[in-house]
Amino acid sequence: MELKKEKISLLGVIIMIVVPVAGGGYGIEDLVGTAGPGVTMLVFIAIPFLWSLPFGLVAAEKGLTQREREVMGLAYQGLTNPEIAEALTISRYTVKRHMHNLIEKLQIQGRMELVHLVGQYKK
DSSP: OOOOOOOOOHHHHHHHHHHHHHTOOTTHHHHHHHHOHHHHHHHHHHHHHHHHHHHHHHHHHHTOOHHHHHHHHHHHTTOOHHHHHHHHTOOHHHHHHHHHHHHHHHTOSSHHHHHHHHHHHHO
């Protein structure tokens, strides 16, 4: 199986680094004190990539499009179709179509199975 290579913009990398940090301290002070600032920065750079690994594995195995991967990630986070539509600036009907395609490609029944499927790849 060949994995598709995706380009990540600088803005995308910055967002992937900022989002985990913006949610709170996560014991940063303890981590900096124990491991040092260099290791702390490496941890915060690695976290988004490690978090997205299960989505990449599912997407590669099932042949999902880039947009389907984006919809899958937001649905996994618990967003509703209208919230996904707003986040991606697409219509609710387009989100509904992407969710339909995801359900068919992943051979699942709904969002709960989507969460379970991605969770299996996180193990």
